[in-house]
Amino acid sequence: MESVWSRLEPLLPRVSKPVQYIGGELNSRVKDWESAQVRWALMYPDAYEVGLPNQGLQILYEVLNGQDGVLAERTYCVWPDLEALMREHGIPQFTVDAHRPVGAFDLLGVSFATEMGYTNLLTALDLAGLPLTAADRDDSHPLVLAGGHAAFNPEPIAEFLDGAVLGDGEQAVLAITSLVCEWKDAGRPGGRDGLLLRLATDGGVYVPRFYDVSYLTDGRIGSVRPNRPGVPGAVAKHTLMDLDDWAYPSKPLVPVAETVHERYSVEVFRGCTRGCRFCQAGMITRPVRERSQATITSMVEKGLAASGFSEVGLLSLSSSDHSEIHEIARGLADQYEGTNTGLSLPSTRVDSFNVTLADELTRGGKRSGLTFAPEGGSDRMRKVINKMVTEEDLIASVTTAYSSGWRQVKLYFMCGLPTETDEDVMAIAGLARRVIKTGREVSGRRDIRAVVSIGGFVPKPHTPFQWAAQCDTATVSARLRALGAALRSDPGYGRSIGFRYHDGESATIEGLLSRGDRRVARVIRAAWEDGARFDGWSEHFSFDRWLAAADRALDGEPVDVAWYTSRERGYEEILPWDHLDAGLDRDWLWQDWQDAIAPGGAAEVEDCRWTPCFECGVCPAMGTEIQTSPMGMPGSRRLPVVAVGPAPAVGPASAVGPASAAGPASAIAGEA
């Protein structure tokens, strides 16, 4: 397959940051085109600097290229300056590995971490020469498949997709690859449609065209039904068990260009069962599956040796929750002491223990900033979202942090949460003031800082808040303005407190795209035709363009932007993603939603990693189980463990009891 490089190269001196288009990353691979039976183009639909470090894409790239006869290359969204030149010179969307045209591949897999990349998908499809509408494509075009968290409601882009894959991709891409290979070997029976039917029936792929959606006169969905025999009524997510058997990435890609994360990242566990009600990631990635200390240590050794990186990130949704995090942290800190290797835990809870952990990881190094995410400003608000952190917990954590030499604390919040009042948001100002006051007292210094970072809350599918009314743009913006003014005007504290926020406008559009149905595709296409690109970047995002596109595209429909965003849904309403199965029991989610907004105050749900099962439904529905304490190490547990034992009523979801056949991750050290 012809490379477009000779035509692309003369254009590069004319664009910004041309180095992002050259490829040639350390550990990237260019395989022979002709001898490959199945060829994947993998795309992260954002700029190279954001997409290159993406773990999901790097893992699939390595898994696929590790197979004989399979070739995978990567492609990212080009900036508008190069897009214009590519259109002028007829250069198609290309991969950075061998600069091959994306349209020549068998499959284009696109990983959506956020819905704000949808317009970038259209840019790439159009530049690749593919019809935007999946139904208009023929046998010469690649299949366009979506993955990533946003694929748990792919309905707003269903029209543009041939398929979507829910959940963990490692095994799913291999299954799809073998089906494509068999289909090719068999002489492509049934053409494109025949392949899609195989993927839908045997490959665990959601193929939107095999489902018909009807609507009621009031705009709600009337029904979602399969229109082909053999296609499942609900499509289940993929869950990878025994992460120790899948130690990827082992050869991390090291770019020449500067990217947003310059480090080797190892996922210490997948899934989270904290049960924060706003958190889609915590709901759709259940159950918790930990990697063992031995695997993590060996991955770090090999990853650093293969890359030359000087920083290691221990990734997960809440890394300090790993049942053996202390051993892991101390082990790595010992091993790399004096080697100028930085260690970090990017996602941690508000907890003094985590400050101690961070101290361990930064032994002898710089202690610049520590980040906590209380999410809500008042204790009441945090109960509603099931973020079980009190103001006293937070103050205790920052006391530990400032007194052990940390100079800055970052605090993450959301605005517009269900039941939120002006007072809940203004409580953030009081909290920040107390943080600074405490910090000055315990550190004896005036130069400590706190940064309040806040964004508009977006209700997400497959969470208890999927039924919630999103707070309207004007209210969110007004509350953020008032909070900013209060923080800045505070005498004696204003200069010690930084304030960063995302306004309510982008949250409203993200809300439209998150909980939209198939009709929203028209809005996306209209906004893209009007020039929408890189909507996740505030300098490119235009609220007015989106509103105008929605007005035009939904003209004559009983629905509009407010209907999709600030309208509360009822129990009976069929949600656009109800036929997509994350394993969560719908009644459990509904009960949790009711518990959150109970007039007498919200009820708490604890973490089933430490306590008995709360019957979210994932483990029995998906045939999975919690995998913790991989080494069965005594004394590793830091939270009191409720007495455990086989709980017959809930089956394998109890996370405890006799070692199962699941391998090294089964047994639990059960001391309290």
Add this chain to the structure above:
Amino acid sequence: MRFASHRDIARAVERGVRKAELPIAYSAGFTPHPKISYAGAAATGVASEAEYLEMAFVTACVPDDVRDRLNAALPDGIDVIDVAERGSEQGLANLEVSQWQLTLPGVTRAAAQAAVDTFLAASRVEVERHTNKGTRRMDARAAVISMDLDRRAASALPGECEMLRMVVRHTSPAVRPDDILAALQGFTNNGAAGLELSAPPLITRLAQGPLEGAAPAASNGADGPAGTADRTDRQPEAAQQEQVTPLGATAAVPTASPR
């Protein structure tokens, strides 16, 4: 690799040193940095066959071994050609001039020759460059030691183009090859034959070295920097590839541990 900025190259070299597990020395202080210093780096968009850098090690290293380990660890397009121990000499300070090659697509021979003749005949050629700090005016002519057209090399390339070779003094503020090209193009406004490019020029640094060794523009980097007696500055094998920025000689200096 010519699209990589100096920062990009520096990051790649730092990682290469770590990957190669070389005993690099670190600066003292709160955020220790590996001790690597660079001679005036080629600008982004400019290829180079001859960049020089120095790194300090905490233990003595065998230069050829350092070269081989770095080459195994660096990404394609960055090649270490030679490594030499610095000893007591000045090292990078001896790099006084650079030899440049500019491929000018769509330029006719007559136009190129006219522009070169006009430039060389002038006693002073002022050029402007817009920087963040404002507009700078420099005398491009004073910095140029020699300039000629390489017809044989140009005729070997596809399509109509001319190839310009020149030796330029390292000055402060620096006169860059694109400044000189702008000067050559500026002559067309005075009624001379047009020096119009059909595509962006391809600029490559071929060699760096001391002034006395650089007089003949076609010497092609045969002279190494002065003061490094044991150095042989070979023409890099990768010179045929256009997007290659091999790093020139590296000086390995054993120093005390920073700790």
